[in-house]
Amino acid sequence: MAAPASLVLRDIHATTAPSWxxxxPGWWILAGVLVAAIVLVAWWRARVRRRRAAVVALFDREVDAASTPPQQVAAMSELLRRAARRHDANADTLQGEQWLRHLDAATATNKRKAPTRTDFSEGPGRLLLDGGFRREVDPADVAAxxxxxxxxxxxxMGAGR
Known part of the structure; x- marks a missing residue:
């Protein structure tokens, strides 16, 4: 029998580390998703800003088009009734104190109920009852x-903060 050939063992040479x-491909996909998300959020925020600006301009334009304080009160009343239809289909048919209480009703923004305010039924909002029919209305009351x-x-209108 022949003598076994001896195997020569050599050291393991480490390869160079992969470059960064x-x-x-997974990182490219992640980067693409992040860029798409950032673009989508920026587009959505710009859309919300434009919508809010348009709603504010509508309110201001309609109220400023009225030349006298009683006409301004009437314009605000009309705008509120138009907006109320978006909130409640039957809200624009309410009259008097019932209409003011509806305006005061708290709008829950979260799951918890906000405290009810009485700015319309007990505050400057009472001007909506008859301010559009008066001959003269105090401009300070109209501003409030x-x-x-x-x-x-x-x-x-969905543009509030």
Missing amino acids: WPPA LRALARERFLRW
């Missing part, structure tokens, strides 16, 4: 009503 560039009505209009 170009990244693996305008801020209140604008806030409620924006919320009901």
Whole structure:
């Protein structure tokens, strides 16, 4: 029998570490998804901003088109009734105190109920009852009503904060 040939063992040579560039396909996919998400969020926020600006411009344009304070009150009342239809289909048929209580009704933004405000039924919003029919209305009262009505209009039109 012949003597076995001896095997020569050599050291294991480590290969060089893979470079970080170009990244693996999974990283490209992740980067694409992130860029798409950022673009989508930016587009959505711009759309919300444009919509809010359009709703604010509509409110301001309609109220500013009225030349006298009583006409401004009537314009605000009309805008609120139009917006109320989006919130509740029968809301624009409410009259008097019932209409003011509806305007005061809290709109739950979260799952918890916000405290009910009485700015319409007990505050400057009472001007909506007969302010559009008066000969003269104090411009300061109209300004207070305008801020209140604008806030409620924006919320009901989906442009409130």
